[in-house]
Amino acid sequence: MKGKDLAFLKDTLSFWKDLDELQQRTLEESIVIKNFRVGESMRGSSDQCSGLFLIKSGQVRAYIISESGREITLYRLFERDVCIFSASCIMKNIAFEVYVEVEKDTQAYLIPTLVFQNLSKKVLAIQTFANDLMASRFTDVMWIMEQALFSSFDRRLATFLIEQSNIDESDELVITHEKIANHLGTAREVVTRMLKYFQEEGMVNLSRGKIMIVNRDKLQELYS
Amino acid sequence: MKGKDLAFLKDTLSFWKDLDELQQRTLEESIVIKNFRVGESMRGSSDQCSGLFLIKSGQVRAYIISESGREITLYRLFERDVCIFSASCIMKNIAFEVYVEVEKDTQAYLIPTLVFQNLSKKVLAIQTFANDLMASRFTDVMWIMEQALFSSFDRRLATFLIEQSNIDESDELVITHEKIANHLGTAREVVTRMLKYFQEEGMVNLSRGKIMIVNRDKLQELYS
Structure with missing residues (x-):
């Protein structure tokens, strides 16, 4: 663990200061850095419980899948966010599957399950940390559910397009209708139909694999 | 606090044994018994943070409301269940509104916010308790969302009818279509249409304000 990494960890893990010296050293020595490429799974059904991931850089999305294979995006994680469901085996009473997919090449610190579990049995601040997380x-999931x-x-799609363009920092979104449908838990046809309506209304321009936002203000009016 | 109540509390609150004598006495002396009548609100937007309710007897339901007034039921609480959202002000990062309505006359123990908060700053077992809760x-909410x-x-309605009949321990459900619509987050017309279809299929018999389950096996086939 380099000095820069250590500073990042101390800064991001709110419970660090509540650990004694030995506990800090244990944590330091057990944390490893993992690299993930776009499209890789950070947590699938085969890889249940590696531990807590703290994103150093990159972007991942957490989602659920229905029996029929439909997906819905629950939330995204960016730098300094912690992926709690990659350690869900630690958490009693969590009985649902969350999948985590890498959307941009990602570096993450991994706190192994056993280390986190042992510390959380002794340190109240870690329980508080897990609670807050x-x-x-x-709260994210409740928002998605209400949406x-x-x-x-129309609202949901407009909201998705604007948020996606904020994340990408671009008005040109490189994404297929199929992918949007997966994000929003609906069928591709539904997305295509609504996008065509948005185009007719002069809010977006569609081309193969791309969506260009041309009237952001009008789209924003639909934003919820 | 009578001996019977005390035994109930000790038995239900998993962290009780981890409290020292003084903490136990503080808790004992601060817990009060509250009575609620059918239809009353146990937690509305005006009454944010009374504390943790532990149901002694009765039945309540937790739900969310959309801007347009549509409801969806998240889960129900029965004897020995703890209502955590009545103390949501204690929990950092909870930023959504859950309403709690009394469905059957209910008696509940109330642990006041401040008492719970103070104890949870000192006792790790309380944090674990809150975490598990x-x-x-x-998990309940994820299930509802997937549903x-x-x-x-048709699946959702069949599931609702069967679970309702299990709760009521009766094949005759006294409930309006409007109420079912609220539970399932849809419009009354949608419920009425599907119930009529169920009747045509010989699964239920409809009469004013009542639904009689007449072919449970067939309904069960739709159960998810």
Whole structure:
């Protein structure tokens, strides 16, 4: 662990200061850096419980899959975010599957399951940390659920396009209708139909594999 | 606090044995019993943070409301269940509104916010307790979400009817179509249409304000 990495960890893991010297050393020596390429899975059903990932750089998305293979994106994680579901075996009562896929090449610190588990049995601050994390993801999921259940699809799609363009820092989105459908838990045809409507309304321009936002203000009016 | 109540608390609150004598006495002396009538709110937007409710007897339901007033039921709580969202102000990062409505006359023990908060700063077992609780509610909500997003409506309605009849321990459900619509986050017309289809298929008999399950096996086939 280099000095820069150590500083990053101390800064990001709120419980670090509550560990005694021995615990800090144990943690330092057990944390490893892992590299993931775009499209790789950070957590699939085969790889249940490697430990807590702390994103050093990159971008991942957490999602669920229905029996019929439909997906819905729950939230995204960026630099300094912690992926709690890669350690869900530690958490009693978590009985659902969250998949995590790498969207941009990602470097992440991994705190191995056993190390985290042992420390969390002794250090109250780690339990608080896990609690706060879970509450935060819970809130994300509730938002998605309200969107999916209560928001009409034009709103949801507009919201998705604007957020995606904010993340990419570009008005040109390189993404297929199929992928958007997966994000929003719907069928490709539904996405295509609505995008064509958006194009007719002068909000976007469609071309193969690309969506260009041409009237952001009008799209923004739909944003929920 | 009577001996019977004390035994109930010790038995239900997993962290009780981890408290020292003074903490146990503090808790004992601060817990009060509250009575709620059918239809009352145990937690609304005006009453944010009374504390943790532990159900002694009765039944409550937790739900969310959309801007347009549509509801969806997240989970139900029965005897020995703890309502964590009535203390959500304690939990950092919880930023969504859960409403709690009394479905059957309910008696509940209330652990006041401040008492719980103070203890949880000192006792690791309380943090673990809160963590387990939240994970369990999170799992409930994920299930509801998967149902709502991925399951077709006939399945969802059949599932609702069977679970309702299990809760009521009766094949005759006294409930309006409007109420079912609220539970499932849809419109009354959608429920009425599907119920009529169920009746045509010989699964239920409809009469004013009542639904009689007449072919449980057939309904069960739709159960997800």
